[in-house]
Amino acid sequence: MVHMLNTNQTVAVLLPCYNEEVTIGKVVRNFKHALPNADIYVYDNNSTDKTADIAAAEGAIVRHEPRQGKGNVIRAMFEDIDADVYVMADGDDTYPAESAPQMVEKILDGYDMVIGDRLSSTYFEENKRPFHNFGNRLVRGSINLLFGAHVHDIMTGYRAFSFTFVKTYPVLSRGFEIETEMTIHSLNNNLRIYEMPVQYRDRPEGSVSKLDTVGDGIKVLNTIFQMIREYKPLPFFGGLGFLVALIGLGFTLSVMIDFWHTGVVARFPTLTGAVMLVIAGLLLFITGVILDVTAKNERKLFISDSNKFAYMHRACRSINLRCDYFGNSASETSERQR
Template sequence: MAANVTTAVLIPCLNEEQTIAKVVTDFRRELPDADIYVYDNRSTDRTSEEAERAGAIVRFSPERGKGNVLRRMLRDIDADRYVLVDGDDTYPAEDVHQLLATLDNGWDMVVGDRLSSTYFTENKRPFHNVGNRLVRFFINHTFHADIHDVMTGYRTFNRLFAKSYAVLSDGFEIETEMTVHALDHKMRVTEVPVQYRDRPEGSESKLSTFSDGFKVLSLIFRLAYENRPLPFFGIIGLLTGGTGLGLAIWLCIVFWQTGEVTRFPTLIGATMLMLFGIISWFTGLILQVNAHKGRAQFMFNANIFLSTVHSDYGKTGSKEVPSGAEQSADRRNSAQ
């Protein structure tokens, strides 16, 4: 990798006075050449002072919500490689080398997978565990993926991802949206297991299990019909139209046996259900065409963006991305 590749560590913070200095110090030790940014999201304690004392570049994001902070970060900061991590000291800084090394192998985003390591033993909130499994199930089945940890706050990504990602979410559902953005636009996404440790004594999570969990599920629902409209509306159309058709067939059998239509409300309802099913299916078909055009436009814009960047980092086939043989050799050396 070329020496001029730049790295930015992004740490969104809200009332992390107890842990932020350690997080900044740890990442400064592991990545001495990186720029470490702490964006204070209107903390009411000494988060910004502690971060600045530890050597971070401190900026302020007045709109509450992790999504709002990340939106401002990606607009403000230019780098070749980005490291996103929480300021609560739940992710060891030592794992960043494996995340960045994997990113350097030609991926657009590398997800720090907590669930394959220590998350379920360290995390003391059982509903969070259930929520992680539920979100993972919906995302993988909707987008035909195999991501183990959709909601992790520890990940690395390149300039293309950072500058092409339109942050729409305001709060903690941002991690789910990031994963879906990468999957839906066919970016290169992989995972690396990372260690996870629960918050230290006295440090409180800002994540609300039920309200934020509901927001995440609502986001998945929205992303499903926006990015996979034909399966979404097609299933609705199949269920409603099939129900209407079943009722209509039953009424036809009764009419054939008796010569009378005795259930006009059922007949009207069956007709309405069949019409709704047909409309739903065609709605999904039209939206699917629009979604396909949107992905094609994204690919075109991504190619234009990469052609304007004065760096080969992150470009497929660039000299800074090892070949398949070199990657295999690296894996063997790591294993040894």
């Protein structure tokens, strides 16, 4: 936090909430204590309880997002709020606010995203939902395998971001799959990621999870499938093409063996279908190559846009600092003249 105070960096704490009246007051107080100079934003997502009133009473900046779903709330937050560092958490009091200053420090040190890693600490002991544990392991294993990464917690909701990340990240997901999307986006674009183990605690009594284990789990897996198809088209379509072509070659080989023994092609429909499968496999591979070139161009464009945002952000901060300096100097001169 010393880093933050010395450089006048602004910090925004983002708390998307839906019916969290049991815990939101404590969460706001904890973050105010951990980051006293930060602005605490609570975005109420059509709550039917007193979440918004309690947050406002605790001094949070309360806004409302009518589009239901955590992804929609994060999208609104990223669009509306300007800060040098963003800390995102949930309003259910499962994440420790005392870890936030260290996360802010890492962003100020140059990282694009800091991940609050629950799975390396107390998650599997505290979380009482076994299917969630299984789902976390499945998602983590599949993404790390496909992207050659070593991220421990893919789906954590406790993260910190730089200004450039927030303003260049395209939020596509509408629901709880947003965290998985963020991780895949970061890995695909080779962003600077830092994982920090945090102490996870289960929801307190009376607080109810909004996560549908089966429904949201399917959405997460569908998000992974879609993003792999978009970000890794050559392995996706190339692998599928290889499998299809291999099946076609198998059928072709069986027809050739029959021809070798009898001198007659007895299964013309099988041969025709086999050749079509081989051609389809080759077309899938070519599709993967073309889309892979497109994906690489998209990554180049993203890097270019990120560099522009980073440059503009530094330039704006420099201008503001100069304005503050000359404004303060003018005030001091005026005071001395009096």
